[in-house]
Amino acid sequence: MDLSVNIAGMKLKNPVIAASGTFGFGREYSKFFDLNRLGGISVKGLTLEPRKGNRPPRIAETPGGILNSVGLQNPGVHAFIRDEIPFLRGFDTAVIANVAGNTVEDYRAIVEILSDADIDAIELNVSCPNVKEGCLMFGSTASGVFEVTGAVRKVCKKPLIVKLSPNVTDITEIARAAEAAGADCVSLINTLLGMSIDIEKRKPVLANIMGGLSGPAVKPVAVRMVYETAKAVKIPVIGMGGISNGNDAVEFMLAGASAVMVGTAGFVNPNVWVETVQGIEKYMRENGFEKAADLTGALII
Amino acid sequence: MDFRERIIKTETLSKDIHLIRIRSERITDSAIPGQFVNVRCCSGLDAYLRRPISICRVCRSDKTFDIAYMKRGKGTSLLCNFREGDAIDVIGPLGSGFTMPEAGEKIAVVGGGIGIFPLLYLVNSCNDVDKTVFLGFRSKDAVVLKDDFERSSNKLVIATDDGTFGIKGFVTGPFYDWLKTNRPDKVYTCGPLPMIKSVAEYCIERDIFCEVSMEQRMGCGIGACLVCACKVKEGLDFGYARVCRDGPVFRAERLLFE
Numbered sequence: 001m002d003l004s005v006n007i008a009g010m011k012l013k014n015p016v017i018a019a020s021g022t023f024g025f026g027r028e029y030s031k032f033f034d035l036n037r038l039g040g041i042s043v044k045g046l047t048l049e050p051r052k053g054n055r056p057p058r059i060a061e062t063p064g065g066i067l068n069s070v071g072l073q074n075p076g077v078h079a080f081i082r083d084e085i086p087f088l089r090g091f092d093t094a095v096i097a098n099v100a101g102n103t104v105e106d107y108r109a110i111v112e113i114l115s116d117a118d119i120d121a122i123e124l125n126v127s128c129p130n131v132k133e134g135c136l137m138f139g140s141t142a143s144g145v146f147e148v149t150g151a152v153r154k155v156c157k158k159p160l161i162v163k164l165s166p167n168v169t170d171i172t173e174i175a176r177a178a179e180a181a182g183a184d185c186v187s188l189i190n191t192l193l194g195m196s197i198d199i200e201k202r203k204p205v206l207a208n209i210m211g212g213l214s215g216p217a218v219k220p221v222a223v224r225m226v227y228e229t230a231k232a233v234k235i236p237v238i239g240m241g242g243i244s245n246g247n248d249a250v251e252f253m254l255a256g257a258s259a260v261m262v263g264t265a266g267f268v269n270p271n272v273w274v275e276t277v278q279g280i281e282k283y284m285r286e287n288g289f290e291k292a293a294d295l296t297g298a299l300i301i
Numbered sequence: 302m303d304f305r306e307r308i309i310k311t312e313t314l315s316k317d318i319h320l321i322r323i324r325s326e327r328i329t330d331s332a333i334p335g336q337f338v339n340v341r342c343c344s345g346l347d348a349y350l351r352r353p354i355s356i357c358r359v360c361r362s363d364k365t366f367d368i369a370y371m372k373r374g375k376g377t378s379l380l381c382n383f384r385e386g387d388a389i390d391v392i393g394p395l396g397s398g399f400t401m402p403e404a405g406e407k408i409a410v411v412g413g414g415i416g417i418f419p420l421l422y423l424v425n426s427c428n429d430v431d432k433t434v435f436l437g438f439r440s441k442d443a444v445v446l447k448d449d450f451e452r453s454s455n456k457l458v459i460a461t462d463d464g465t466f467g468i469k470g471f472v473t474g475p476f477y478d479w480l481k482t483n484r485p486d487k488v489y490t491c492g493p494l495p496m497i498k499s500v501a502e503y504c505i506e507r508d509i510f511c512e513v514s515m516e517q518r519m520g521c522g523i524g525a526c527l528v529c530a531c532k533v534k535e536g537l538d539f540g541y542a543r544v545c546r547d548g549p550v551f552r553a554e555r556l557l558f559e
Contacts, residue, residue, distance in 0.1 A: 028524045054530075059529075064346040
């Protein structure tokens with residue numbers, strides 16, 4: 001059986017990628033499992049300068065999921081290149097740099113820097129719901145996504161993935177804008193904007209009031225959006241949102257995803273990434289699929 | 302990696318406080334006082350996240366450790382369903398531990414409410430040390446593990462908010478009185494924010510070594526997700542440390558209480 005998939009000019013040994021923001025730079029989980037088992041790692045969202053992130057509490061447990069409002073805490077792109085890439089390159093897995101910014105210039109500058117770094121792809125985060133400035137502003141309109149993707153494309157020497165926000169009226173319109181501006185791939189969904197209230201204190205649970213919802217609760221919404229998007233664009237789609245096992249991953253692939261990202265479930269089960277790879281393999285074996293790539297869009301309507 | 306271990310016994314310590322004893326060579330062999338474990342409360346989605354709970358006792362010879370928790374919400378209510386013989390999914394030991402006192406040193410331990418549990422493991426683990434323990438509870442029915450603390454310390458002082466047991470008032474009162482005639486080499490504290498903040502500031506002013514065990518809502522529990530942020534000094538500026546990985550034990554001087 002061939003588990004490998006090709007997306008945006010990258011060959012992944014299997015379709016399972018660790019989702020940005022849930023996996024740091026891989027160091028912590030490397031003590032729990034062999035990172036060589038992963039198709040890829042999308043690292044914690046990077047900005048030009050270090051960011052402190054938001055005030056705690058930054059997490060609220062909700063039915064079948066969590067709300068988070070980390071606010072892009074990260075050491076900045078230069079520290080990433082200096083301290084984290086050498087570590088990540090010790091493993092045979094694709095390294096995807098997830099990047100965010102406040103302005104088009106920020107995005108262009110960070111992508112320019114990373115284009116000369118030893119990474120496999122860049123994932124443009126235009127959909128972080130937890131920072132007050134630019135990020136989500138770009139991601140919530142087709143024109144914003146077109147503008148930032150187009151500007152970045154001119155300087156980007158790596159495969160360019162654009163990560164889409166689900167907090168929009170029509171995600172296909174946004175996906176088409178990314179494609180038209182030169183994206184090699186889109187990944188979706190980022191977290192759904194949500195809110196949780198402590199009724200005893202009559203206060204929001206998160207200090208930031210609102211946060212991004214992830215976990216099993218969002219999966220049906222994510223599968224639907226991947227299905228719609230895969231039909232709307234010709235570039236590959238990376239699906240994510242609540243994946244907790246191989247069957248969930250297969251669901252996304254049948255809906256049209258070429259690869260998947262897995263994140264929140266790892267907080268509960270650090271084996272989830274390896275188990276997801278094994279689960280895909282098991283499904284392929286039991287259902288007569290020779291190549292993982294053949295799962296993509298194999299949905300019967 | 303398989304994180305399932307066997308429950309040896311469960312015990313109710315007070316109306317809301319429960320204890321689970323777990324056999325785990327993996328955890329008892331490497332745990333140090335101040336560390337915690339991240340416990341899965343159910344296999345379904347009822348309480349989705351694991352619950353971080355301090356280790357309150359370790360017995361290396363029979364490979365068992367205890368966790369004690371307050372039944373407070375969905376997760377801890379589910380934990381109350383566990384029985385002797387059940388398997389329980391525990392990741393650990395996690396986080397930083399206390400700086401252990403050296404032989405001959407004099408220490409004071411100040412704990413409040415559920416903050417007392419990691420402190421029991423600490424006082425149980427230091428030998429040839431002069432240990433004075435100050436514990437604060439809401440009222441008499443909330444007093445737990447009194448005998449355990451008594452056995453492992455030189456002096457135990459208990460205070461209750463309503464005066465139904467020990468000294469009436471906050472535990473910081475008798476601790477500060479004691480400090481008038483005593484100078485400990487190290488002070489350790491864990492409990493409600495106003496208490497740990499007061500103890501930390503009091504020790505910093507008097508240049509007494511103080512370590513604080515912090516609490517925050519956690520995600521992964523291993524340092525990857527950055528949700529359990531704790532405000533700390535970084536040079537002249539501030540930053541957010543990870544309670545699960547950089548802590549839960551911090552030097553008092555490093556913390557910026559909000």
